[in-house]
Amino acid sequence: MLRTVLSPRMLGLHLLTVAVLVSFILLGRWQLGVFQESGKPHVANDPAPVSVTTLARVGAQMDGMSAGRRVTATGVYDASLQLLVVDREPDVDAPGGKVSRDRGYWVLTPLRLDDGTLMPVVRGWTARPGGPAMAVPTGQVTVAGRLRPSQGTDSVQSRPDELPAGQVDTVSTGQLINVWTGRKLRDGFLVAQPPSGALTQVKIAPPVVGGTLTWRNLAYAANWWIFAGFAVFMWFHFVRDAVRTDREHRKSPEMVLEG
Template identity: 70%
Template structure:
């Protein structure tokens, strides 16, 4: 039997079967990976920028389709109302890595639009509150672009919840800003300017994220490839079994066996 299994004709079959098995298993794993990746959240395609007035309302909330949308705005910065948002990394996304090392301040300056309403704008980020870039506020009519973000809750982050110096806040909360900028009509949310204003460090703000939709077709493809692999093993087994049986039959009917009998 061993001589039959290592015969040249069966050695080629063994090699071919192993190659087919590896190929089919890898193809099935690839289709399974495509299936798994299809369910993961991913960045949505960025629509064309629109005027911030169309998405950020006065005294209202923000529709889900407006979150992280690119917007444009034109107006005049109100330097007297500028604030610093404390204990912030240069990103609106969930911080990662060494958060303490990245802590600094968002420079929050309201932009007065043509209709007199205020749109809070994060012009950029600084490491220290006394950075000269904080006071370098563009004068006159200013046009900017950026991403629209929803207002934050006053207790949405951990940090110095109280005892902040004058001119600093913990979060970009529309309700808190209404108290600080009394008498003003304030639009909901805030814009993260891109590019940053002046020599400020740009604050990273990712595009909208949408949930993935599982492509069950790829899971079926993976199963098919693995079924093919099982069928290849089945065919190999039958070829080998038939070869062994045939060799046994030939040896039993060979002249040498007859003479010995």
Template identity: 60%
Template sequence: MLRTLFSPRLVGLHLLVIGVLVSFTFLGRWQLGVFEASGAPKLAPDPAPIAVSDLAKVGSHVTGDVAGRRVTATGTYEAGSQLLVADRLPDVSAPGGRAARGAGFWLLTPLRLADGTIVSVIRGWVPSAQDPAAAVPSGPVTVTGRLRPSEQTDAVERSGQLPGGQVATVSTAELINVWPNAPLRDGFVVATAPTPPPGATAVAVPPPTLGVGFNWRNLAYAAQWWIFALFAVFMWFHFVRDAVRGGRGEERRPAAVAEAGS
């Protein structure tokens, strides 16, 4: 049997099947990688900043399709109304609340525009509530940043009752009651300019992305290549089995002839 298995014809078959298995496995893994990459978010066009009043309105919601858009706003910060968003990391996409308990604070400051409306602005991040960098600049300021939809009041798992002047989320529904003296525009702006004062950290905010779905055709292609590989193994097994059976038959034939002659 070994002589049959390692005959030149079968050795060539073995090498051919090994090459087919390696190639088809690689091709299937490549198609699987294309399938996985197809579901990853893609960067959307990132146009120049526009006035925040064009996207954030009073009494209407900022929708997800404008999340991350660059906006600009000119006004004056209301220092006496600043809030600290507790248990946050310097990244707007990072989880907050109990998941980031004690991590630090976002500086949430109302910016009053020339028309009297208020825009919620995240000016930066500080590690403690008493940090001197939390001081609010005075005078007119022009803020450039990225617009974000209002957070849901249950967006984070709260870690308990917060002290006065602190909130758990940047929720327009809650801020309307905290800042009742002026119409509040929906959503909030994560400032990218001007830079935070020394001691404060800019809060990272992602650019807009396109919602994309998986390309299921590539997954089917991957499965197809692997099925082909299994079929090659199936055909190799049957071919080798038939060759071994044929070799055994040839070995028995001379023995049978010798016995008949004796």
């Protein structure tokens, strides 16, 4: 039996079976990987910038699909209403490849649009209040950046009495309405990209959408593994037949001599 299994003809069959088995298993793992990746959130298509007025409205909550979208806004900054959002990180790589963990301030300045409404704009980050970096551009400007929805106040301790004048702890549309009283405010806020003047960039990711599992790829993976199992079955079938045939050939001479 061993001589039959290790014969040159059978060794070729063994090698072919191993190659087929490895290939089918790897193909199955590849399809399984495609299936798993399909369920992960991924960056959505990043459309061209649109006017902020089409996505951020007055008195209406921002659509979830609008978060992270690139927009442009044209108007005049109202320096008298500028605020600092406390306890914020710059969210950018510091010199030397290290991530800066310094706490500072977002510089939040409302942009008065042509229709008189205000669009909150995070112009950038600063390590400390004051300084030339916080200077507000004058005249009409066009700001490019990404939209972010209004921040909730549930996870942020509300402390209006503890903060100095001109500082807030979150960029909440509801809170800003009370601070900028008597003005029409658009929902959400715009993060300027690039930042204004010498301010440090505040990073914002493009919109992300949830993945959709592609069950077809899981079925493909199962098919490849079934083929691998069938290859093993056929190998066993050929080896068994070869051993049986060899045994019958060995018995035939003995039967002829006895006759």
